Amino acid sequence: MKKFINKTDDILKESLTGFATAHQDLVQLKLEPHFLTRKNKAQNKVAIISGGGSGHEPLHAGYIGYGMLDAACPGHVFTSPTPDQMLAAAESVHADKGILFIVKNYAGDVMNFEMAAEMLPFEHTTVLTSDDCAVINSTYTTGRRGVAGTVIVEKCVGSLAETGASLQACKALGDKVNTRTASIGVALTSCTVPAAGRPTFDISDSELEMGVGIHGEPGRRREQMREADAIVHDMVEAILADFKARNLSTQNQECLLLVNGFGATPLMELYLLYNTANQLFSQHGVLITRSLVGNYTTALDMAGASITLCLLDDEITAHWDSPVHTAALRWGK
Amino acid sequence: MKKFINKTDDILKESLTGFATAHQDLVQLKLEPHFLTRKNKAQNKVAIISGGGSGHEPLHAGYIGYGMLDAACPGHVFTSPTPDQMLAAAESVHADKGILFIVKNYAGDVMNFEMAAEMLPFEHTTVLTSDDCAVINSTYTTGRRGVAGTVIVEKCVGSLAETGASLQACKALGDKVNTRTASIGVALTSCTVPAAGRPTFDISDSELEMGVGIHGEPGRRREQMREADAIVHDMVEAILADFKARNLSTQNQECLLLVNGFGATPLMELYLLYNTANQLFSQHGVLITRSLVGNYTTALDMAGASITLCLLDDEITAHWDSPVHTAALRWGK
Numbered sequence: 281m282k283k284f285i286n287k288t289d290d291i292l293k294e295s296l297t298g299f300a301t302a303h304q305d306l307v308q309l310k311l312e313p314h315f316l317t318r319k320n321k322a323q324n325k326v327a328i329i330s331g332g333g334s335g336h337e338p339l340h341a342g343y344i345g346y347g348m349l350d351a352a353c354p355g356h357v358f359t360s361p362t363p364d365q366m367l368a369a370a371e372s373v374h375a376d377k378g379i380l381f382i383v384k385n386y387a388g389d390v391m392n393f394e395m396a397a398e399m400l401p402f403e404h405t406t407v408l409t410s411d412d413c414a415v416i417n418s419t420y421t422t423g424r425r426g427v428a429g430t431v432i433v434e435k436c437v438g439s440l441a442e443t444g445a446s447l448q449a450c451k452a453l454g455d456k457v458n459t460r461t462a463s464i465g466v467a468l469t470s471c472t473v474p475a476a477g478r479p480t481f482d483i484s485d486s487e488l489e490m491g492v493g494i495h496g497e498p499g500r501r502r503e504q505m506r507e508a509d510a511i512v513h514d515m516v517e518a519i520l521a522d523f524k525a526r527n528l529s530t531q532n533q534e535c536l537l538l539v540n541g542f543g544a545t546p547l548m549e550l551y552l553l554y555n556t557a558n559q560l561f562s563q564h565g566v567l568i569t570r571s572l573v574g575n576y577t578t579a580l581d582m583a584g585a586s587i588t589l590c591l592l593d594d595e596i597t598a599h600w601d602s603p604v605h606t607a608a609l610r611w612g613k
Numbered sequence: 614m615k616k617f618i619n620k621t622d623d624i625l626k627e628s629l630t631g632f633a634t635a636h637q638d639l640v641q642l643k644l645e646p647h648f649l650t651r652k653n654k655a656q657n658k659v660a661i662i663s664g665g666g667s668g669h670e671p672l673h674a675g676y677i678g679y680g681m682l683d684a685a686c687p688g689h690v691f692t693s694p695t696p697d698q699m700l701a702a703a704e705s706v707h708a709d710k711g712i713l714f715i716v717k718n719y720a721g722d723v724m725n726f727e728m729a730a731e732m733l734p735f736e737h738t739t740v741l742t743s744d745d746c747a748v749i750n751s752t753y754t755t756g757r758r759g760v761a762g763t764v765i766v767e768k769c770v771g772s773l774a775e776t777g778a779s780l781q782a783c784k785a786l787g788d789k790v791n792t793r794t795a796s797i798g799v800a801l802t803s804c805t806v807p808a809a810g811r812p813t814f815d816i817s818d819s820e821l822e823m824g825v826g827i828h829g830e831p832g833r834r835r836e837q838m839r840e841a842d843a844i845v846h847d848m849v850e851a852i853l854a855d856f857k858a859r860n861l862s863t864q865n866q867e868c869l870l871l872v873n874g875f876g877a878t879p880l881m882e883l884y885l886l887y888n889t890a891n892q893l894f895s896q897h898g899v900l901i902t903r904s905l906v907g908n909y910t911t912a913l914d915m916a917g918a919s920i921t922l923c924l925l926d927d928e929i930t931a932h933w934d935s936p937v938h939t940a941a942l943r944w945g946k
Contacts, residue, residue: 282801282818284841284882284918295881298888302904337880357881468615485615508617544877546913547670548628548690549617555631571635575908580879583914585617610943 281477283581288474292334292356299341303607306345313362315369316341317351326441326450327351327373329366330382330434332389333358335471335580336494339430342608348438349382349606350375357473357580358495360388366396370404378403378447382434382454384426385410405447407454409433411461411588413522414491414499427494428540428577428588429461432600435609439599457596462522464515465499465586467492467542471579490514494542494579494586508549512556515587520564528591530561536570536600537561538588543578545585550574557587570600576608614810616914621807625667625689632674636940639678646695648702649674650684659774659783660684660706662699663715663767665722666691668806668913669827672763675941681771682715682939690806690913691828693721699729703737711736711780715767715787717759718743738780740787742766744794744921746855747824747832760827761873761910761921762794765933768942772932790929795855797848798832798919800825802877804912823847827875827912827919841882845889848920853897861924863894869903869933870894871921876911878918883907890920903933909941 285291293311300309300316307316315331330340331353340352351369355361370379379400383393385408397404411429418425437454445453467489470479480496483489488511491499500518523530539554541547554573561568569592577586590596603612618624626644633642633649640649648664663673664686673685684702688694703712712733716726718741730737744762751758770787778786800822803812813829816822821844824832833851856863872887874880887906894901903925910919923929936945 282821282838282916284801284844284878284886286840286842286885291881291885294888295885298884298886298891298906301891302884302887302906334881335879337884342880468617488615505615507619509619511617543879544914544916545617546668546876546911547675547908548624548667548913551631551635551670552619552624552628553617553631554635555627558631558634573631573635575880578879580881581877581916583615583877613946 281472283474285474291474292354296354306607307341310368313365313368315351315353315365316344317369317373318344321373322350323375324377324444325375326377326380326445326447327375328380328382328438328441329353329369329373331361331366332384333360336578338608339577343431343434343606345606347442347602347604348434348609357475360392363392363396363399366393367399370400370402374402380437380447380450381406382430382437383408384430385423386420386425387422388420403447405451407433407437407451407458409458411458411463413462413518414464418493419497420495425493427463427465428538428586429458429463429590431576432461432536432538432590433457435604436596436599439602457590460528460591461588462519463586463588464518465492465494465542465584466490466511466515467582467584469544469583471496471582473580492584494577496579496582508552509556512553513560516557516560519587519589530591531565532567534567534569534592536590536592537568538572538576540577540586540588541575542582542584543575544581544583547574550585553585561589614805616807618807624807625687629687639940640674643701646698646701648684648686648698649677650702650705651677654706655683656708657710657777658708659710659713659778659780660708661713661715661771661774662686662702662706664694664699665717666693669911671941672910676764676767676939678939680775680935680937681767681942690808693725696725696729696732699726700732703733703735707735713770713780713783714739715763715770716741717763718756719753719758720755721753736780738784740766740770740784740791742791744791744796746795746851747797751826752830753828758826760796760798761871761919762791762796762923764909765794765869765871765923766790768937769929769932772935790923793861793924794921795852796919796921797851798825798827798875798917799823799844799848800875800915800917802916804829804915806913825917827910829912829915841885842889845886846893849890849893852920852922863924864898865900867900867902867925869923869925870901871905873910873919873921874908875915875917876908877914877916880907883918886918894922
């Protein structure tokens, strides 16, 4: 294992300190328990808090700021944060309109956020993301996994919250975006968790893992490596089949297409994947009207990528387009 | 070699098409010869054109847009673009105030941009970037290599050009920023050029290449792998020594610190490197007042990173802070 780290136990603190220093115009870091908030506390809005194991940067701390999250609670690498982190974050950012947790559907995250919620002295609710259509039930998960679609949920709910919308309205939009989103990932290499010191799974130079999770969990199957177009074809088909099985039409449907790198895939390849995915979805009658390409939900140093399709409507489109000012997503005024 | 590609000959066209489609609100792509321009031609300003071999994304196409480049000319992977590309790009974007080429100092790029310049029917000049303090003369280079500091040059010169400044003023600012910038890179793994199909250099699991170039060119020396703090220490010392040797004081000097990933390094590690670099520079009396952390000048799938320090003054700071609206850098209105 070759990584830019010092002592394994110090990675999180050192990396978070670097993040908070580099983005001191946007965020504040608190340690013991660890959480990050906006530099300036927002008022008169639902406070949006996310979190989860580290190793998926820029998720979630990179999405703290105007138009997105109020706070993020990072656990150790691929390890859930603990309830004291969520409670401290909630105490810090609540602004009299309640707390909305956005939680990726992994058993540890779900359990810890539930424990925090039970102790929370504020009105609260949770949006559970589950956009990964690759598998149902997996290592760490009962049900579908929450992956890169979480970024779209956080962006849209964060936008709505800025308007002063109610907790119930924010929850409803989050659930809607999650329902209208499907993702699937593919790995060319494993990731290596620093504390483990060796790759999470073995994979040969002639194989790929179709449907891989963002912690290196098994996907649908191990397959032979092949050309990008053939890989993307199968990913696009999986996403379309998922929407079909859930009676959500993609025909003439305006969509957001997100091609997400897992951490070690060059941008040149991500744009090549986007090119094929855009063409194939278009051939199936999907109208790609919004796009995002880059490393937005990573899996440490995994070479691989995921494709996410979100079925837009006027409400989702407006909240996707609205101004956002975070370390990892920034547009508008 | 496992990469998300189809035929090796088609990588550039497919990737550029994906880029131009995903960012159709910002850019236009022309093929044969290949170049990209802003979607809407700018008027009454110096036209800024950059280019170079592909594989360094988001350099340069990701920096096309308001406040930065007018056009970019991408060559094949790690291969210079040809004069017909620069000529076609210049013809497309010139706006009666001349053409400024920003060229990284590699022999092929320098030669091809010079050939284009000789044929150019417009007033023109060139800023040659040479921020890499690792080595003097190298594979592909006579003199110092141009690396991630090029992004700072493009941002500042692009900002000045938007004000309607003259070609000479843009050239002078570009040269000043380049002089006041020093970078050094380190590789943990080689990159793999698709057409070659195998790593550019061999490196063992216990080694790193200190001072590596962004094409995998040799650096200062092969060293034993060690903790991040020790690696960053040596990089910071190299940068400080470079400024000292050039009689540029870093004491109480406001600076921009850029920690740049080479393509396969997780963001979590880049922020950890930033944390150490920020601390060490601060201990040496450097005042880090601006920061940028991420993949801005890459080397395909190389695991590694570079550190860049730019000595700010009021003019450079103002142009760094000014609004920019490109695929890879975006802030301000």
